[in-house]
Amino acid sequence: MTSERASPRRRDTWIVLAAALLARLAVVAWAASRFPPTADGTFYHRIAERVAAGLGYTWLWPDGVVTYAAHYPVGYPALLGGAYAIFGAHPGVAMTLNALLGALAAVAVHRLAARAAPPGAALAAGLLAALHPGLVAYTPALMSEGVTASLVACAAWAAAWVRDAVPLGARRTIAARTALLGVVVGLATLVRPQSLVFAPLFALLALAPLAGPRARRATLGFAALATACALAVCAPWTIRNCERMNRCALVSVNGGWNLLIGADPASTGAWSPIKVPDACREVWDEAGKDACFGRAATLYITEHPGAWLSLVPRKLAATFDYCGAAGWYLHESNGAACGDRCKLGLGVVETVYERGVLGLALLGLARASAESRARRIATRAVVGVGLVFLFLVHAWVAYAALVVAALFGGRTLLRGPVLPAAAVTVLGATLLTHAVFFGAGRYGLVTFPLLAGMAGLVLAGFRTRA
Structure with missing residues (x-):
């Protein structure tokens, strides 16, 4: 890349960074004194306080007993714990950290887009990620989904860096960059194991x-x-779990819980209080109880595969029809500061934005070249179905259509720019994960930065080609 081309791109990167950071810090300034931790955020905050005090990932029970824990992934509370140790254990510190990581995701999207499109298109892609209302308004949430979204976007950026080395043919360079990709994914795994x-x-x-x-x-x-390399990043924590939890676990011991929640014939597809099986009522060990729940869930699935599969649409609907994570968290934390109108308003703005992003991504696939006329026809037919569902309640069908249309595109998408392919990969993995376990709108957040970047390319008139 010539210096003449590099300079505008660097300038645009600073623009994206400034827009993302200013938007998020403005939200933090408003929220820091108003919204205490709530829901899972309460747990993350308390564990982070203990980590900052040098007490490790342990839990203090009401009767004074302290036990080792690994129910939730360690990555996010450990990250908060480090920040708390330096700046103090205040939710505003966690929110500021969320803002920094969220801004980094927007930079990653812009740098991915800059490899694939002219400066204007790349800037549009970066700004769509930087100003995504669902991501910006979720900054005050002491929850792990926004951090996961940022780390996954950075992993895609690292993958593009690996791609840059391919024409050079230097195996050592490719290997070194691939190792870095693995390290970034390892950090994301510590926050969200899947x-x-x-x-x-x-x-x-x-x-x-x-x-x-x-x-x-x-x-x-x-x-x-x-x-x-990703597993090596997790290895010290895995060894700790083997030693402290009486059972080895890569990161956390809540897989059985989550599988059982999603293996309930009365399930709505979303989270619900777990119904403890009789066989698990007298199991008190944290890891042992999770394993017991996993066995109970597996037994139900094997005995009632049809009933379990029939829950998949409900799970995907809970995840992709409507996110609303920001309004939900703020309202749950302090209903006086973010009442029903605040929650509804955030939900409306976010939903319109997300469906617009999804529509642009679908149109981008419809315009892309496929390997054959038959594939092009199939791609456009699937895209047409997705566009229809953009205007219906069940937007999850449109998200699934995006993945299916990409598969019809074959090598055209795979060998094209990294950004669209990474976006579809993350979306497909998220669909499969929550088809198995259970859904929630906040779980779709991990897809938002890359999908926004993909939409930005289309918005600026860029055609994804091999």
């Missing part, structure tokens, strides 16, 4: 332009390297 799948997937995506049997073997080797 992020681990992005280590091999992003590595394969980054090296997709390579062709030939030897290249395919090398690609698989680099995917294994990224996965190994």
Whole structure:
């Protein structure tokens, strides 16, 4: 890239960073003294206080007993704990950290777009991520989804950096950058364990332009390297769990809980209080109880596969029809400061924005070149279905249509720019994850930065091509 082209892109990166940071810090200034931690945020805040005090990931029970814990992933409370140790244990500190990481995600999206499009399109993509109302308004939430979204966007950026080294043909450079990709995914895994799948997937995506049997073997080797590096980041915590929790766990011990919540015939598809099976009532060990719940859920699924599969649309609807995470959190934390009208207003603005982003992403796939006429027709038919559902209650069908349309596109999307392919990859993984467990609007947040970037390319008239 020439210096003449690099300079405007660097300037635009600063514009995106400033827009993202100012928007988020303005929200933090308003929210810091008004909204105490609530829901899961209460747990994260208390654990972070203990981490900051040097007490580790432990829980103090009302009777004074202290136990080791690993129910929730360690990454976010550990991150907060570090900030609390330096700046003090105040929710405003956590909110400011959320703002910084959220702004970094917008920068990652812009740098991804800058590899694929002219400066104007890249700037549009970055600003759509920077000013996403769902992400900006969620900044005060002491919750892990926004941080996960940022780390996943940074992992996609790292994958693009790996792609940059492919034309050079330098295996050492590719290996070093792939290792960095694995480290970033490892950090995301400590915050949200299912992020681990992005280590091999992003590595394969980054090296997709390579062709030939030897290249395919090398690609698989680099995917294994990224996965190994991600696991290495998690390894110290995994070893701690094996020693302290009486059972080994990669990151956390709530998989069985979540699977059982989503294996209830009366489920609405969203979170609900767990119904403790008789076999688990006398199991008190945290990891042991989770394992017991996992066995009960697996038994139900194997005995009633049809009933379990019939819950999938409800789970996806709970995740993608309507997010509303920001309004929900603020209202739950302080209904006086964010009442019903505040919650509704945030939900309306966010929903319109998100469906607009999704519509643009769908149109981008419809305009992209496919490998054959039949694939182009199939792609556009699926996109048409998705566009219809944009205006209906069940937007999850439109999100699923985006993934299916991308699959019809075949190598066109895979070997094209990293940003659209990464966005579809993250969306597909999120759909599959919450089809298995249970849904909630906030779980869709992880897809927002990359989808906003993908939409920005389309908004500026960029056509995704191989």
